[in-house]
Amino acid sequence: MPAYKYTLKNGKTLWYANFYYTDWTGKKKHICKRGFKTQREAKEYERSFLDQQQNTSDILFSSLVENYLEDMEHRLKPTTMENKQFIIRGKLLPYFGNLKVCDIDTIKVRKWQNELISYRDENGKPFSQTYLKTVSNQLSALMNYAVTHYQLASNPCRAAGSIGKSKADEMNIWTQTQYERFSGAIQKSSVKLAFDILFYTGIRSGELLALTPADILPSKRIDINKNYAKVKGEELFLEPKTPKAKRCIAIPDFLYDDILKYLAKLYGIEKGDRIFYFTKSALDKEIKSIAEKTGLPPIRVHDLRHSHASMLIEMGFTPLEIANRLGHESVKTTLDTYSHLYPDKDQQLADRLNQFRSQTPASEETS
Numbered sequence: 001m002p003a004y005k006y007t008l009k010n011g012k013t014l015w016y017a018n019f020y021y022t023d024w025t026g027k028k029k030h031i032c033k034r035g036f037k038t039q040r041e042a043k044e045y046e047r048s049f050l051d052q053q054q055n056t057s058d059i060l061f062s063s064l065v066e067n068y069l070e071d072m073e074h075r076l077k078p079t080t081m082e083n084k085q086f087i088i089r090g091k092l093l094p095y096f097g098n099l100k101v102c103d104i105d106t107i108k109v110r111k112w113q114n115e116l117i118s119y120r121d122e123n124g125k126p127f128s129q130t131y132l133k134t135v136s137n138q139l140s141a142l143m144n145y146a147v148t149h150y151q152l153a154s155n156p157c158r159a160a161g162s163i164g165k166s167k168a169d170e171m172n173i174w175t176q177t178q179y180e181r182f183s184g185a186i187q188k189s190s191v192k193l194a195f196d197i198l199f200y201t202g203i204r205s206g207e208l209l210a211l212t213p214a215d216i217l218p219s220k221r222i223d224i225n226k227n228y229a230k231v232k233g234e235e236l237f238l239e240p241k242t243p244k245a246k247r248c249i250a251i252p253d254f255l256y257d258d259i260l261k262y263l264a265k266l267y268g269i270e271k272g273d274r275i276f277y278f279t280k281s282a283l284d285k286e287i288k289s290i291a292e293k294t295g296l297p298p299i300r301v302h303d304l305r306h307s308h309a310s311m312l313i314e315m316g317f318t319p320l321e322i323a324n325r326l327g328h329e330s331v332k333t334t335l336d337t338y339s340h341l342y343p344d345k346d347q348q349l350a351d352r353l354n355q356f357r358s359q360t361p362a363s364e365e366t367s
Contacts (some may be wrong), residue, residue: 003042006034015042021053057102057152061142062093064101068145077238078231079206084138091116091135092142101146109139109160117163132164167337172299173307174199182287185294191286193262194276197222198301200255202308202326205280205301207245210237213263214271220256223248224327230279245327306338313341 005015016034023029031049036042051063059067065088073081095112096104116135120126127135140157147155174182179199186192197208203224210228217223224247227238240246251259263269283301291298299307305326312322323334 003036003039003046005039015039017042017046017049019046019050021050023053055150057100057146057150059101059146059150060097061099061101061104062097064142064146064150065093065097068142077229078236079229079238082231087135087138088142092139096139101143101150101152104143104156106156106160109156112139113160113163127164128168129165130168133162133166134164136163171306171310171338171340172297172303173310174296174299174304175307176311178296179304179307181294182290182296185290186286189262189265190276191278191283193258194278194283195287195304196255196258197251198304199308201249201251202305202312203249204241204245204305204327205283206238207240209274209276209278209280211275212272213269213275216256216259216263217248219250220253221248221250228274240327242327242329244324244329247324247327249325309334309338310341313338 003015003017005013007013014034015036015038016032017036018032020028020030031046033042033045036045048060048063051060052067054063069081069085069088072084076084095115096108099108113136116127116132136157140155140162143152143155143157146152183192183196183199186195194208197203197211198205201222203222204227206227206229207224210226211222215223215225224240224245227240227245229236229238263275266275269275280301287301287304288298290296309322309326312325319331319334319338322328322338323331326334328334328337
């Protein structure tokens with residue numbers, strides 16, 4: 001694995017890697033990469049490149065990651081890829097990057113898990129249970145990928161066990177009264193309308209930021225047909241999260257009227273222009289700031305979606321109706337997410353049965 005040096009016109013010496021490899025189609029190809037400051041860097045580049053061409057579990061974890069991300073980039077949405085990269089580069093590569101995949105066993109996985117569980121930030125706060133679950137699942141996904149494509153005998157994460165929880169024990173929500181106190185303290189009309197739409201429709205923030213005048217229908221409905229995201233500075237309009245997320249939802253008269261009044265003030269806006277031009281981070285800052293000023297318990301922007309669902313549950317709507325409004329792929333998703341918001345529904349059912357029986361004529365009981 002030789003490396004070669006060359007001298008620039010200004011007398012500076014650099015190194016380059018020069019080698020051949022066989023690609024996935026069986027063709028022999030040549031690589032010449034220049035600009036390395038040291039011989040070691042040039043050799044490391046060649047070693048890393050050739051390692052990525054392997055299809056065995058001897059591959060370095062860091063090389064597996066690069067191949068995995070390159071593969072997934074063609075199959076996943078940019079926002080999903082950004083989240084994956086953030087977790088992998090921040091929580092997986094620092095621990096496993098220099099190890100061969102075949103050397104990552106259950107003991108190493110559990111030691112890594114224990115470090116995550118033991119972590120505390122400067123305020124003594126640990127990672128949330130849902131975050132631990134997300135990070136743990138990502139490592140397992142990578143090892144499953146190695147089992148399928150790199151001849152790894154088994155996924156060590158299965159034997160090591162998972163950590164965290166798929167959903168939080170408690171869900172942060174605001175009641176309608178709490179939300180109206182929050183909404184009444186907002187000064188900017190555009191921000192107030194944006195939050196009102198989020199609370200009274202339950203749509204996602206990406207769906208909100210993708211709205212155009214054409215999506216506000218005369219039938220007093222909002223057509224949810226796209227999702228807005230900003231990835232690495234690039235603004236993107238993406239397909240909805242799932243097929244069921246593409247939906248048309250009815251909105252109350254007061255919200256429809258407020259939207260029309262706001263649109264009438266936007267001079268020169270076209271049917272396909274975005275209604276709101278602030279960012280998700282701006283909404284995050286606004287909800288945190290106003291919650292503090294009004295003495296409300298802190299929640300995230302996404303929690304307004306949960307608050308909407310909670311309000312619908314209290315109003316007596318069925319899980320199917322809520323699933324359709326929120327754009328869940330199935331009723332199971334709705335029940336898994338909000339089952340804890342039905343703590344007294346079983347007692348209500350028993351009370352209704354008592355009431356029904358008490359109204360049954362005695363003659364019918366004995367017949």
